[in-house]
Amino acid sequence: MTQNIYRYLSLNTEKHLEWFLGYLEGQAYFSSPLNFNDPFEMGATISPPSIEALMIAIPEVHGNYLSKNNQRKVAENVHSKFKSDPQKVVSEERMQNIGVMCLSEDKNNKLMWSHYADSHRGICIGFSTEYPPFSLAKKVIYSNQRPEVPFARSDTLSAEVIGKILLTKSLDWEYEKEWRIIKRKLSENEKLFYKESLNKNSDSIDDIVDLLANHDGPGLYNFNESSIKSIYFGSRIDENNKKTILSRVNKLPFKIKIFQCEIDRRYFLINFNKINKNDK
Structure with a gap:
């Protein structure tokens, strides 16, 4: 309307x-x-990736030399860091393009x-x-x-x-x-x-x-x-x-x-x- x-x-x-x-x-x-004038502008954060999603991505980054058990430990560690320290989605460089x-x-x-x-x-x-x-x-x-x-x-x-x-x-x-x-x-x-x-x-x-x-x-x-x-x-x-x-x-x-x-x-x-x- x-x-x-x-x-x-x-x-x-x-x-x-x-x-x-x-x-x-x-x-x-x-x-x-x-x-x-609002410091919260563009302050969206990235939601933590699931442990399962990280388990899929880890071999692509580190290769297949890690055991499944170690892959899970790495995934749990990354997941925990995302939760404790949320990362902003948009950098200042990206904001300059909007x-x-x-x-x-x-x-x-x-x-x-x-x-x-x-x-x-x-x-x-x-x-x-x-x-x-x-x-x-x-x-x-x-x-x-x-x-x-x-x-x-x-x-x-x-x-x-x-x-x-x-x-x-x-x-x-x-x-x-x-x-x-x-x-x-x-x-x-x-x-x-x-x-x-x-x-x-x-x-x-x-x-x-x-x-x-x-x-x-x-x-x-x-x-x-x-x-x-x-x-x-x-x-x-x-x-x-x-x-x-x-x-x-x-x-x-x-x-x-x-x-x-x-x-x-x-x-x-x-x-x-x-x-x-x-x-x-």
């Missing part, structure tokens, strides 16, 4: 304002999880306005999930337990595993009602596979070119500006920033609903007052 999801942004520097104006031109930045955009299903969250929109001096922009990449956004799952990923001897992480790692956060963050879009950098083997597919079937050129262009980890990506549905000015927004943004919005060939946030005089509420597109 199509819905709107929102991104809170600061405007406290010229660079931040420039980044926001980039959204109006159909450009969005996907950041590495290394830059996130780009993420964080959004929320809630535009009226006082804590989000404070934490991510520079204490209400920033802005919130709403996107429709009707259009990519927002149609690919996934809900974050909140849990008291860090995710575990089954042990595997492959260096390649599947999209499913990356999703599990990136879409699980502590219950402490549940108030954010977060959604995420993930841009995983394709491995060289994956790129080679798609290029070979292109040589075999040129009819799929558009799909493959689009796939290669939209899976390159952190960085700027283009999107359809029509996915922008609304803009909310923080209650403390700088008037010069507001004028700059309104001037740019007035030149756009598509419609965006614009609101000014105001603090309610009686209750702990944020009110949204709609303003005309051509207000300056």
Whole structure:
């Protein structure tokens, strides 16, 4: 089902304002999880391999010179070490190859306005999930337990595993009602596979070119500006920033609903007052 999801942004520097104006031109930045404020990000651990699985793997590593009894001792020792010292699934090097955009299903969250929109001096922009990449956004799952990923001897992480790692956060963050879009950098083997597919079937050129262009980890990506549905000015927004943004919005060939946030005089509420597109 199509819905709107929102991104809170600061405007406290010229660079931040420039980044926001980039959204109006159909450009969005996907950041590495290394830059996130939660130290538990990408903290999934590898679940201990079973002793039986290790018994199968040991001869492949050490050869067949170990007796069955010694193989079991080695397997039990490795299993015990995994349990006592869980290993992280994703290294910093791998995190550098993953780009993420964080959004929320809630535009009226006082804590989000404070934490991510520079204490209400920033802005919130709403996107429709009707259009990519927002149609690919996934809900974050909140849990008291860090995710575990089954042990595997492959260096390649599947999209499913990356999703599990990136879409699980502590219950402490549940108030954010977060959604995420993930841009995983394709491995060289994956790129080679798609290029070979292109040589075999040129009819799929558009799909493959689009796939290669939209899976390159952190960085700027283009999107359809029509996915922008609304803009909310923080209650403390700088008037010069507001004028700059309104001037740019007035030149756009598509419609965006614009609101000014105001603090309610009686209750702990944020009110949204709609303003005309051509207000300056």
